[in-house]
Amino acid sequence: MITARSLFRRFLRQWEWTLVLLLVLVFAINSRLSPHFLDLRNLLDSTLHFTEKGIIALSMTLVVISGNIDLSVASTMAMSAAVMGVAYRGGVAMWPAVLLCLATGMCGGLFNGLVITRFKLPAIVVTLGSYSLFRGIAYVLLGNKAITGYPYQFAELGQGYLGRTPVPNQLVIFAVLAVVFGMLLHRTTFGRFIYAMGNNEATCRYSGVPVDRIKLILFTLSGLMSSFAAVLLTSRIYSTRPNIAQGFELEVVTAVVLGGVTITGGSGNMLGVVLSLFLIGFARFGMSLLNIPGQVMTVVIGALLIVAILLPRMLSQIADRAEEQSV
Secondary structure: OOOHHHHHHHHHHOHHHHHHHHHHHHHHHHHHHOOOOOOHHHHHHHHHHOHHHHHHHHHHHHHHHOOOOOOOHHHHHHHHHHHHHHHHHOOOOHHHHHHHHHHHHHHHHHHHHHHHHHHOOOHHHHHHHHHHHHHHHHHHHHOOOOEOOOOHHHHHHHHOEOOOOOOEHHHHHHHHHHHHHHHHHHOOHHHHHHHHHHHOHHHHHHOOOOHHHHHHHHHHHHHHHHHHHHHHHHHHHOOEOOOOOOOHHHHHHHHHHHOOOOOOOOOOOHHHHHHHHHHHHHHHHHHHHOOOOHHHHHHHHHHHHHHHHHHHHHHHHHHHHHHHHHO
16 A cells, blocks of 8 residues: 555655756746746747757766766867868868768767777776867867858757747757657666666676677767767857867766766666756756856856765665654
8 A cells, every 4th residue: 555655755765856846946946036037938948058968968878877987078079070160161061071070979989988898997087088189189170260151051950940939959859869868778678788787897797798889889879979969069159169068078977967877877867867957957047047157057056966966865864764664
């Protein structure tokens, strides 16, 4: 028999419900402080500032659950965008240049995966090195210059809307990819292998799980999603610069951890990550409407990350005590 006490314990153990409550709290506070916050067009337009990070967070979720991390995602964006810009400036048509951008990101991710699996190095060390390497390549290709003048049709990809609706194209793309990645993680054998690797990689190897092959796929996928985010970002800001997306890697990791994914791997789900992206995005949007400085926003997001690390453990302890008292 399901009792109110058991429902309460189940609620405490599900971090997603906590994120929903925090999201409701953000809406309540911001709507009271700013009359423009609940404007539907403003809310939808605000998603343009975090859907690119969200696309990277989808693949980062898989990487972190597997017990790894990719700190090179923002640098991969810069390198891929630089290759696309140089190719377009050199006479390559826009859409072939976009394909070249995606291929560059995949090669960057494959490079990370090969170094990690062949030399048995920690992912954090390898991707920290490629973080500098890929960003350096972007600066070598572009110097301190920016490439502009992209076609109007390309700009529509990142700046346009779905038909005559106020829904941005980027939000639609993110929603579709979130469903695909959610299905991949939660409904496939590949997803179960990812969880198993995060819990005990050595046991997976002894059990015949192709650990190295999965790592190669995950890091290649991470590179691909980073380059796709670079395409959308370049389309939205209508220019390519070597310093684009600086700091994205920390914001992406923050969203993933805030979404309930354990940084050491083995647990978490895609719904929590999606909720945390909207929580952070709408919190930033509300603070921007109030003209709060960017440094203060960073402090708030950092506080959210600390809460994300501490609160689940506290809620779990409360649930355990509730179970002990019910026995």
